[in-house]
Amino acid sequence: GENVEQHPSTLSVQEGDSAVIKCTYSDSASNYFPWYKQELGKGPQLIIDIRSNVGEKKDQRIAVTLNKTAKHFSLHITETQPEDSAVYFCAAPSIGTSYGKLTFGQGTILTVHP
Amino acid sequence: DTAVSQTPKYLVTQMGNDKSIKCEQNLGHDTMYWYKQDSKKFLKIMFSYNNKELIINETVPNRFSPKSPDKAHLNLHINSLELGDSAVYFCASSTGSSQPQHFGDGTRLSIL
Numbered sequence: 507g508e509n510v511e512q513h514p515s516t517l518s519v520q521e522g523d524s525a526v527i528k529c530t531y532s533d534s535a536s537n538y539f540p541w542y543k544q545e546l547g548k549g550p551q552l553i554i555d556i557r558s559n560v561g562e563k564k565d566q567r568i569a570v571t572l573n574k575t576a577k578h579f580s581l582h583i584t585e586t587q588p589e590d591s592a593v594y595f596c597a598a599p600s601i602g603t604s605y606g607k608l609t610f611g612q613g614t615i616l617t618v619h620p
Numbered sequence: 621d622t623a624v625s626q627t628p629k630y631l632v633t634q635m636g637n638d639k640s641i642k643c644e645q646n647l648g649h650d651t652m653y654w655y656k657q658d659s660k661k662f663l664k665i666m667f668s669y670n671n672k673e674l675i676i677n678e679t680v681p682n683r684f685s686p687k688s689p690d691k692a693h694l695n696l697h698i699n700s701l702e703l704g705d706s707a708v709y710f711c712a713s714s715t716g717s718s719q720p721q722h723f724g725d726g727t728r729l730s731i732l
Contacts, residue, residue, distance in 0.1 A: 538718035549624075549710050549723030550663070557718075593661055599718050607676050608721060610663040 508533045508600045512611025520619050525586050527614045529596035530578040539572060539579045540608070542595045550595055554581070586618045623647050626711050626724040633701060634732050641696045641727045643711030651675075652694040653712040653721065654686060663710070669694055670716070698729075706731045 509532040519525050531539075537558040542550035556563045556570045556579065563570050567586075572579040583590055596611040624645045633639055645652060653676075654666040668676035669688040683699045694711060708728050712721040 540720060542723075544661075547725070549712075549725045551723070552720045555720060595663060601718075607665055607668065609665075613661045613663075615661075 508536060508598050508607075508609040510596060510598050510609045510611045512596050512614060514614060515612060516615045516617075518617045518619065519586050521586060521588060523586055525583045525590070525616055525618075527581045527594055527596070527616075528578060529580070529598075529611050530576075531598040531609075532577065533598065533601060534574075534577065535601040536598045537601065538599050539570070540597050541568075541570060541581045542597065542610075544593045544595065544613075546592075553594075583616075586616075588618050588620050591616055591618045624711055624713055624722050624724040626709075626727050628727060629725065630728050630730075632730045632732065635701055635703060637701050638697070638699045639701060639729070640698070641709055641711075641729075643694050643696070643724060645692055645711075645713040645722070647713055647722060649713040649715050649722070650691055651714050651716055652688065652691070653714075654694065654696050655710040655712060655723075657708040657710060657726070659707070667694075667696075701729075701731050703731050705729060 512529045540555035543553045544550040556572050567584050569582045594614045597608040600607045626643050651670045653668045657663050666680050667686045672688045685697045688694045708726040710726045711724045714721040
C-alpha cells in the first residue's frame with residue numbers, strides 16, 4: 507500500500523516569512539495529492555490539491571509543487587500570518603486495491619509568531 | 621447548513637461500555653469514511669462506504685462496526701470499549717476515489 511512521509515514534524519516561523527512542508531510517497535500510480543489544514547478542535551480542511559498531470563498549483567499565498575519522478579510534493583505558504591498556525595497534513599491515495607483510501611502524512615505543526 | 625456533522629462532539633464513558641457515533645452529510649456524496657486520530661495527531665482510515673456498501677475495512681477490531689442506513693449517513697458502533705479506543709474519530713465524505721474529502725469536526729472519545 508501507499509506510504510507517505512512528511513517533514514518537518516514542527517515548523518516555527520516569524521510572521522511574513524515563508525513556510526515549506528515536504529512529503530514523499532511510495533505508490534508511483536498515485537494521481538492526486540491533497541493538503542489539509544487542521545485547526546484546534548476542528549476537522550481537517552482541504553486547502554489545496556494537485557493532480558499528477560501538473561507540476562505546480564497556486565492559490566493566493568499557498569502553492570503546491572509535485573515531482574512525480576522523485577515522488578515528492580511540497581506545500582509552500584508565503585507571507586505567513588498568525589492565523590496560518592495549525593497542523594498541516596499531506597495525503598496520497600492508494601490506487602487500485604483500496605478504492606478512495608487516502609494515506610496521510612504524520613502532520614506538521616506550524617507556528618507563526620507575530 | 622453544516623456539510624458533515626457528527627454527534628456527539630464529546631463522549632466520556634467507562635471501559636466495557638458500548639457506544640455509537642453518528643455522522644450525516646448533506647453534500648450528496650456517494651462515499652463516506654471513518655478515521656481515527658490518535659494523541660500524536662496521526663490520522664488513519666478505519667472504514668469506507670460507497671453507496672451504502674463497505675469498500676474499505678482496515679485492520680480494525682471486530683468491536684467496531686460501521687452501519688450505513690443510506691448514503692447520507694454512516695454511523696460507528698463500538699462494543700466493549702477499551703482504554704486504547706480513546707481518540708478523536710472523524711467522519712468524512714467525498715464524491716469518490718481521488719476526490720476531495722470533507723471532514724466533520726470530530727468526536728472526542730475518552731475512556732475512563
